[in-house]
Amino acid sequence: MVKVGIDQITFHVPNHYVDMVELAKARDIDPNKFLIGIGQEKMAVPTIEEDIVAMAANAANRIVTEEDKELIDQVIFATESGFDFSKSAATYIHQMLGIQPFAKAYEVKHACYGGTAALISAFNYVKLNPERKVLVIMSDISRYGLNSGGEATQGAGAIAMLVTANPRILALDSETLSLTDNQFDFWRPSYAEVPYVQGKYSTELYIEMFNTIIEEYAKRYPERLSELQAISFHLPFTKMGRKCLQSLENKEETNLDSELVERWFSHYEDSTFIGRQVGNVYTGSLYLSLISLLNFDENLEEGQRIGMFSYGSGAVAELFTGVLQPGFKDHISKEGTLLHLNRREKLDISAYEENFEQTLSNEDGVIEVVKDKETLHPGFYLDRIDDHRRYYNEIT
Ligand code: CAA
Structure with missing residues (x-):
């Protein structure tokens, strides 16, 4: 393949x-x-x-x-x-x-x-x-x-x-998991110059959809999930991914190994470096976080698998994964x-x-x-x- x-x-x-x-x-x-x-x-x-x-x-x-x-x-x-x-x-x-x-x-x-x-x-x-x-x-x-x-x-x-x-x-994996839920957390009708937003609700919906995806992913692809070294998040602001990881820690019932969440946390800060200096770039925010992770995380190694959590208000979310290729560090600066x-x-x-x-x-x-x-x-x-x-x- x-x-x-x-x-x-x-x-x-x-x-x-x-x-x-x-x-x-x-x-x-x-x-x-x-x-x-x-x-x-x-x-x-x-x-x-x-x-x-x-x-x-x-x-x-x-x-x-x-x-x-x-x-x-x-x-x-x-x-x-x-x-x-x-x-x-x-x-x-x-x-x-x-x-x-x-x-x-x-x-x-x-x-x-x-x-x-x-x-x-x-x-x-x-x-x-x-x-x-x-x-x-x-x-x-x-x-x-x-x-x-x-x-x-x-x-x-x-x-x-x-x-x-x-x-x-x-190299991206073919298996991904997405989730759709018709909601009004953030939207911009064609006549509006700026979006309508229910700020607090939008963060709650984001976290809820992340949790739903993780639970279902754990059922469908348990081994793959436990292989993930780090997760890059869509970052409308850099606290957002941290809130998601915290929500996994605080969950009463979870099938997730707590060491796994700790591992994801250990890479989180490096994935936020660029976003912290730029703000929300909407469609590109997840990918700024990916570039940040690749640039600043000294502990990432070729062959490791990383996850990417994409979220778009309205709302659609997707968790997909990829494997870091040999020599990847030579192609980022x-x-x-x-x-x-x-x-x-x-x-x-x-x-x-x-x-x-x-x-x-x-x-x-x-x-x-x-x-x-x-x-x-x-x-x-x-x-x-x-x-x-x-x-x-x-x-x-
Ligand atoms: N020191 C430290 N922390 C402080 C503080 C202080 N002096 N004062 C407040 N804080 C903390 C609060 O405790 C809160 O922390 P938690 O979220 O952990 O509880 C945090 O700062 C934010 O405070 P508020 O909740 O009071 O902030 P707010 O009412 O001003 O709203 C917001 C924050 C909802 C993100 C708002 O900026 C907003 O509406 N942004 C646009 C919508 C958005 O980005 N939503 C994200 C999910 S939707 C999405 O991802 C799609 C997209 O790109 C838009």
């Missing part, structure tokens, strides 16, 4: 961030609520030219080689921050990266679960077509509003990964991650608030997005909207 999985993976976050201590003070909240209570230190803030396509192109451009461009058959773009109900964000990436014309490019959506739906589709395609590759992208801007209950759990960023046969990082995070500039709270109010809506459909190109950082950016069409440019 051919192995299929993640051959390359990287991320891109905007050029600015807000310091959570400063945000807490501005909102008259004890900073420890943000730092410890929800587990966030910095929050990525996109400026107007850093839309989901620009961030995605910047991530993808780092991993896609000239040879890959001929071998990629699909570009799958997961997002819940789409700016068009019809044309998919994937078509821009197809053009910006110069992928061969006979590829297909499309967008998928199911809240934060969309990224996993894209990855599993890519996995299935490459299983059937092992000579070909799929580019999977997750890109989102998480916005709840100034002074809103969810403000401290905003963020923005994109993940890009190449799914191939004989992957160099993580802790230094690159730190450089990328540390290149960012801090916005003070008034600049963040001013930036937040900037929007692209314009009935004439003509907007010169970037007034002063001298201020831009290298990379792709949204240059202008003309006749309701988005045009991108690149600073090299």
